Amino acid sequence: MVGILVLMAVAVITFALTNAAIDPASAIAGDSASAQDIQTIRELYGFDRPLYMQFASWAQDMVAGDFGQSYRQRRPAIDVVLERLPVTMTLGLTAFLLALVVAIPLGIVAGLRPNSWIDRLALGFAVLGQAIPNFWFALMGMVIFSVNLQILPVSGSESWQNFVLPSIALAYYAVPTMMRLTRAGIIDVMQSDYIRTARAKGLRPAKIVLKHALRNAILPLVSVAAVQLGMMLGGSVVIETIFAMQGIGYLAWESITMSDPPVVQAIVLIVASFYVLLTFAADIINAWLDPRLRAR
Amino acid sequence: MRQKKVLGVAIAMALNLLATPVMAQQHDNTLRWASQTSITAVDPYFNYYREAMLLNSQLVWDTLIYKSSDGEYHPLLATKWKWVDDTTLEFDLRDDVIWHDGEPFTVEDAVYTFNYISNEENGVNVQSNVNWIEEASALGANTLQIKLTKPFPAALEYISTLLAILPEGFYGDSGQAGAGGRLVGTGPYEIAKFVPGDTIRVEAFGGYFTDSYKGMPTFDAIVYRSIPDTSTQIAELLSGGVDWIWRVPPDQADPMSSMPKITVEADETMRISFLSMNLRDMDGGNPLQDIRVRQAIAYAIDRDQLVKEIIGDGSNVINSPCFRTQFGCVEDANTIGYDPEKAKTLLAEAGYADGIELKMTSYRSREWTEALSGFLKAVNIDVSASVLDYSNARDRVVNNQVHMLMGDWGSYGVNDVSALLNNFFTLSEDDMAQDEKVSEALLSAVDTANVDARMESYNYSVRRIAEEVYWYPLWTHPTTYAYSSKLEFQSHPDENPRFFEAKWADQ
Numbered sequence: 001m002v003g004i005l006v007l008m009a010v011a012v013i014t015f016a017l018t019n020a021a022i023d024p025a026s027a028i029a030g031d032s033a034s035a036q037d038i039q040t041i042r043e044l045y046g047f048d049r050p051l052y053m054q055f056a057s058w059a060q061d062m063v064a065g066d067f068g069q070s071y072r073q074r075r076p077a078i079d080v081v082l083e084r085l086p087v088t089m090t091l092g093l094t095a096f097l098l099a100l101v102v103a104i105p106l107g108i109v110a111g112l113r114p115n116s117w118i119d120r121l122a123l124g125f126a127v128l129g130q131a132i133p134n135f136w137f138a139l140m141g142m143v144i145f146s147v148n149l150q151i152l153p154v155s156g157s158e159s160w161q162n163f164v165l166p167s168i169a170l171a172y173y174a175v176p177t178m179m180r181l182t183r184a185g186i187i188d189v190m191q192s193d194y195i196r197t198a199r200a201k202g203l204r205p206a207k208i209v210l211k212h213a214l215r216n217a218i219l220p221l222v223s224v225a226a227v228q229l230g231m232m233l234g235g236s237v238v239i240e241t242i243f244a245m246q247g248i249g250y251l252a253w254e255s256i257t258m259s260d261p262p263v264v265q266a267i268v269l270i271v272a273s274f275y276v277l278l279t280f281a282a283d284i285i286n287a288w289l290d291p292r293l294r295a296r
Numbered sequence: 297m298r299q300k301k302v303l304g305v306a307i308a309m310a311l312n313l314l315a316t317p318v319m320a321q322q323h324d325n326t327l328r329w330a331s332q333t334s335i336t337a338v339d340p341y342f343n344y345y346r347e348a349m350l351l352n353s354q355l356v357w358d359t360l361i362y363k364s365s366d367g368e369y370h371p372l373l374a375t376k377w378k379w380v381d382d383t384t385l386e387f388d389l390r391d392d393v394i395w396h397d398g399e400p401f402t403v404e405d406a407v408y409t410f411n412y413i414s415n416e417e418n419g420v421n422v423q424s425n426v427n428w429i430e431e432a433s434a435l436g437a438n439t440l441q442i443k444l445t446k447p448f449p450a451a452l453e454y455i456s457t458l459l460a461i462l463p464e465g466f467y468g469d470s471g472q473a474g475a476g477g478r479l480v481g482t483g484p485y486e487i488a489k490f491v492p493g494d495t496i497r498v499e500a501f502g503g504y505f506t507d508s509y510k511g512m513p514t515f516d517a518i519v520y521r522s523i524p525d526t527s528t529q530i531a532e533l534l535s536g537g538v539d540w541i542w543r544v545p546p547d548q549a550d551p552m553s554s555m556p557k558i559t560v561e562a563d564e565t566m567r568i569s570f571l572s573m574n575l576r577d578m579d580g581g582n583p584l585q586d587i588r589v590r591q592a593i594a595y596a597i598d599r600d601q602l603v604k605e606i607i608g609d610g611s612n613v614i615n616s617p618c619f620r621t622q623f624g625c626v627e628d629a630n631t632i633g634y635d636p637e638k639a640k641t642l643l644a645e646a647g648y649a650d651g652i653e654l655k656m657t658s659y660r661s662r663e664w665t666e667a668l669s670g671f672l673k674a675v676n677i678d679v680s681a682s683v684l685d686y687s688n689a690r691d692r693v694v695n696n697q698v699h700m701l702m703g704d705w706g707s708y709g710v711n712d713v714s715a716l717l718n719n720f721f722t723l724s725e726d727d728m729a730q731d732e733k734v735s736e737a738l739l740s741a742v743d744t745a746n747v748d749a750r751m752e753s754y755n756y757s758v759r760r761i762a763e764e765v766y767w768y769p770l771w772t773h774p775t776t777y778a779y780s781s782k783l784e785f786q787s788h789p790d791e792n793p794r795f796f797e798a799k800w801a802d803q
Binding site: 023026035036037040041044045070072073074075080083084139142143146147150153154155156241242243244246250251253254257258259 | 334336337342416417419421422423424471472491492493494521522523524525527528531532534535536537685686687688690691694724725726
């Protein structure tokens, strides 16, 4: 129910903002259109109707699953978005898995030896990841691996090689937060009574960490990871633009700059749906990890 | 239906990871080029980007006649043409041309094209390119007649550059390109692959007519890719992923020019920059209604230095509000040069000795805008400049919110002043000067085919725009091209790279 209300609010805000910020008639007509050209387009597409009337017909169509026609591509906006979704999902899921594979082990190791050299190294790695702008990191990767070494393609989204650099660039930006949360969780949990008991029972350290400590330590990570995954599935405008990947982040950017509100609205609502679903999934996972949450 | 779409997304994700990379291979005789523009429609009319309307379009489709870069018209799909009267054109068409699907090209195809694009309900993006066409009809098996709504002397300019001929029924009932099942042209290359927003691949058409002015295809294929980021385009060029890019910023062109195997060339284009002054009444008064203020602004700007230091190679200062090769353009109409002391004197005479605050908008380059504002600041004209996208900048002009617009116009390569000044000085909402005399002269120039009368009207308009400083002409835009040194390529001022003229050096 809350999810549906969120989506309704997002729909209203998206419609209001896109119409406030964009004059689609000017955008459709292009940079070299005369005033008369623009007026003709305005009448042809119905942009001269009052805004509430435009919203009413848009909302009615949207409930029926019709997001309208893309002004630029003259075909259903939802088709335009779905065509681009595979690239963003591939990139987002790959980057997310990569971030998890790096962040969790690194966080565990750092958390088990706080203030040791390996902890400092991991924290340094995290600080670097947060400090370096991902566009710069992406361009450096491109120069080294694509231009100089020529072992990876520069841009595009045709093959798995095209996803290597963008996934690393996107993942590196997500790793620090996830690593820090895992580290903090491990430090906290390792000082708990039940861990002391487990040690006293003579359980192997690996079993203590992986079976008993980690389950509780990653509770805060689950919620944050859901948000990170949502961000990645929403498409990274910067990464997709730099690597010329045909995902929905790039599509959102060009639809905003080229004033194609139906596509922008479809993207925002789809991404909002992702967030609603992921938040719901995070709640379920947390309840599974911590039975106390189920009782509340 | 929805389940199928979800399944489609899943399959596409799997294919993304299994596919193999596409790297540049010159031995395939394929020219790969990239630009920032995301082309989302493959036809020439529901676009407004040069990459789609001209560069790709002229590879796939032909116009009735062809305009070479020297402005001369040559036969293409039409062998002969003539003005029957001021509002009637006739063309004799070739009878030996075939479409890419092997069907013969007929006069009915041309009739369909002109009648479809001129029908306002069909919503061609740039109506001013087509709204002078009244009707097309066949006078015989190979004779086409085009009736114009009114005398339109620049008609052949449009017919020879922008108005590509499509097969009959091309848009079907849905209005989609190729909806009739025939996504074909008569040009030297045929469409092999189109991924909206990403790629267009065209391949050589073996059945192209041999004596075409465009010549026979020199490449087996030409591939266009949309790459929005300039740095990425350059990386692709350096790594061999693409063979040709353009609009390289000057600061990146300089280091590239010393690299082996890369040719960097800057060339002038027909696109001109101008500073447009608002003379309309504004809330709180409008200082620009005083010509001395407008003159002061013009005297304050050192265009030579801006061109040399900022705009870069290929650009030239202009002294007329038009491009020199355009019909009706009077060269050296402007007599104002850089003189900051005179600017200060004029401001003082106008009552602004202590300085003045003005609002300006632009949509092309923040760097150019800031540099120009810097010169105005030096004579105590404090400019609040907003660099926006075109539609928002135009909104501010239309809504009378700014004193100045730093704008530019490429005229679509049309060699007639009407393609430039008639958009800005005919009392429309884009007209910041609202000068009835200029408007009258410009409109009379497009209402007659009489060359002398047209020239006289343009002469008056151009001089008055310059003398009254409605526009201060700034410079021509350069375009910097960067491409593989193995490529033989010739640029042209009309900003229309003709890939059908290019070839590999060893070919």
